[in-house]
Amino acid sequence: MSRDVHITDAVKTYGDFNAVDHVTIDIQTGELFTLLGPSGCGKTTLLRMIAGFNSIEGGTISFGENVINDIPAHKRNIGMVFQNYAIFPHMSVYDNVAYGLKARKLKKTEIEERVTEALAMVQIENLRDRQPANMSGGQQQRVALARAIVIHPDILLMDEPLSNLDAKLRVQMRTTIKKVQKKLGITTIYVTHDQEEALAISDRIAVMKSGKIQQIGKPKEIYTRPSNEFVANFIGISNILQGEIKENHQGDAQIFLTGGVSIHMKLKETGQKPVKISVRPEEFRIGDSTSPGIQGKIILKTFLGDYISYEIELMNGQSVEVNQYLKETAREYEAGDTVSLYPMESKINVYDIDGEEALVDEQKSS
Numbered sequence: 001m002s003r004d005v006h007i008t009d010a011v012k013t014y015g016d017f018n019a020v021d022h023v024t025i026d027i028q029t030g031e032l033f034t035l036l037g038p039s040g041c042g043k044t045t046l047l048r049m050i051a052g053f054n055s056i057e058g059g060t061i062s063f064g065e066n067v068i069n070d071i072p073a074h075k076r077n078i079g080m081v082f083q084n085y086a087i088f089p090h091m092s093v094y095d096n097v098a099y100g101l102k103a104r105k106l107k108k109t110e111i112e113e114r115v116t117e118a119l120a121m122v123q124i125e126n127l128r129d130r131q132p133a134n135m136s137g138g139q140q141q142r143v144a145l146a147r148a149i150v151i152h153p154d155i156l157l158m159d160e161p162l163s164n165l166d167a168k169l170r171v172q173m174r175t176t177i178k179k180v181q182k183k184l185g186i187t188t189i190y191v192t193h194d195q196e197e198a199l200a201i202s203d204r205i206a207v208m209k210s211g212k213i214q215q216i217g218k219p220k221e222i223y224t225r226p227s228n229e230f231v232a233n234f235i236g237i238s239n240i241l242q243g244e245i246k247e248n249h250q251g252d253a254q255i256f257l258t259g260g261v262s263i264h265m266k267l268k269e270t271g272q273k274p275v276k277i278s279v280r281p282e283e284f285r286i287g288d289s290t291s292p293g294i295q296g297k298i299i300l301k302t303f304l305g306d307y308i309s310y311e312i313e314l315m316n317g318q319s320v321e322v323n324q325y326l327k328e329t330a331r332e333y334e335a336g337d338t339v340s341l342y343p344m345e346s347k348i349n350v351y352d353i354d355g356e357e358a359l360v361d362e363q364k365s366s
């Protein structure tokens with residue numbers, strides 16, 4: 001029986017430093033929810049508060065209706081998976097997975113049944129008598145996952161579970177985790193610093209910085225409409241251009257960019273002021289030097305399979321990254337060519353000059 005989790009104005013302090021700084025998140029039953037942010041932003045601290053390994057200095061954490069602030073960890077019915085597996089190396093896979101059930105004094109036949117089911121779920125039935133000391137990192141992490149789900153937890157917590165695996169295994173394991181999670185319908189809170197992993201695995205993501213939530217949304221929302229410049233830069237790649245709102249009729253704005261280019265955007269704001277424009281590599285139309293747009297010179301051309309990545313230096317000296325997809329490409333460019341770049345107005349984002357506030361009016365722009 002999985003359940004929803006409500007984190008309301010949660011605070012964790014170390015001395016006078018807020019490692020988790022007034023965080024509010026509502027997680028639905030069965031959701032795979034990811035805490036994403038750079039190292040040191042407070043992900044593990046928050047996860048340990050949910051698990052019951054950290055005290056909570058302010059706010060509440062509830063499982064369903066029940067506030068669990070003062071419930072000890074072992075009574076929260078949580079399954080956990082860590083980066084470093086934390087399994088017993090010289091105990092068989094079977095005994096590792098059965099460990100939590102024996103501690104709960106279940107009947108032998110039920111233990112047998114549940115362990116068999118959990119091993120099948122993570123596809124390591126054939127390893128049941130092996131010792132993890134002789135197994136690969138990926139296999140050990142499957143043991144850790146089996147051990148976490150075998151107790152039928154209400155909530156599954158995972159802290160950077162893939163960080164010790166090589167790139168190919170990481171992709172394999174994240175697929176396994178997502179499938180197991182969906183099959184069990186178990187509410188899962190997943191921690192990673194890896195934005196690509198977060199986009200791939202999550203139903204929703206909370207992006208964190210310095211103990212604070214920056215944005216909560218579905219992967220696509222976070223990628224297409226980052227709530228501030230930090231998120232735009234942390235998730236995927238963004239080119240940040242300086243611009244100035246010159247004309248603005250109730251949010252119908254003309255923004256002037258470097259190189260004398262003017263774009264038309266629908267904004268929430270009505271004033272005239274300098275702004276930042278965030279353009280992803282795939283959000284520029286690239287044309288020859290006679291087409292309208294910001295002029296630049298190709299510094300580097302990199303072939304990457306289905307697309308070409310160009311490093312382009314603008315006239316003001318700024319360097320931008322631009323992708324050109326082969327299936328939509330009439331003409332390729334070479335290093336040394338002068339090209340012109342036009343930002344796709346329906347896709348790009350506009351922020352105030354501090355990069356803190358998103359100005360695009362999504363209702364009018366979609």
Ligand SMILES: Nc1ncnc2c1ncn2[C@@H]1O[C@H](COP(=O)(O)OP(=O)(O)O)[C@@H](O)[C@H]1O
Pocket residue numbers: 014019037038039040041042043044045046
């Ligand atoms: N036990 C502790 N005592 C003091 N500071 C801590 C402690 N644990 C974590 N911190 C600090 O809290 C911040 C968040 O840490 P952490 O939650 O581990 O970050 P993340 O998991 O996002 O990398 C960091 O600045 C870290 O140094």
Ligand SMILES: [Mg+2]
Pocket residue numbers: 043044045
């Ligand atoms: Mg951490």
